[in-house]
Amino acid sequence: MTFDEIKSKLKNYTVGIAGAGGLGSNCAVALTRVGIGKLVISDFDVVNESNLNRQYFFRDQLGQKKVEALKENIIRINREVEIITRDVKLNENNIVAIYKDCDILVEAFDLAEMKKMLIETFLSELPEKKIVLGLGMAGWGNSNLIKFRQSENLYICGDEKSEIADDNPPLAPRVGMVANMQANTVLELLLRR
């Protein structure tokens, strides 16, 4: 497929992004560059100085709502993308309604309990939804431990092991690898349709 063919195909699809931190912001930017039609992005947080080591925000956006800052950055790259933002904390009562119409959902939370909430809620209420998970990306090095596997409608990107800690923080290179792997998985699923 040529890039024009890829763009004309991708513009028909909507991708949900649950969380606009390290995974969500970088994955959204990758999908924006290749011409995804529509993004539905949720996050309740504001841009913090500590986010700049991995998240797709800029110093002059500190204090801004992440969903608004990310929307600005997306528009600066590609004006064709339709962006729906939800300034909300996702939970088991609102997440299905927000993402049920998306073709694919990208899980982009930081906390394990939020990842669990998303997976369990969709497996219980909407098991046919395709979900691309980011699981395990703390620290640096060990590029070859980052992998991909599929379990029915769950597509898992990451090393599935490394947990963040004070002495093992999430950093731009490995978080970016997993975020872009998630975007790459989205492309694979959409372009094969």
Add this chain to the structure above:
Amino acid sequence: MKITLNNRPELFDFKKITVTKLLEHKNYTFKMLVIKVNGKLVKKDAYDSFELNDGDDVTVLHLVSGG
């Protein structure tokens, strides 16, 4: 019995095994898990009673923070 665990076939000497026993047997001591059996979610409160049978397809996801 033979089950598929995370896409890999595994043989066990038991005829049946509960999810809890499987986790013990495999030394899966992670605290935050999502477990699917034949595509269906098995919640934590059912781990002690849910029995796995020959041929079952089991996915164990270990949820780690970071993103």
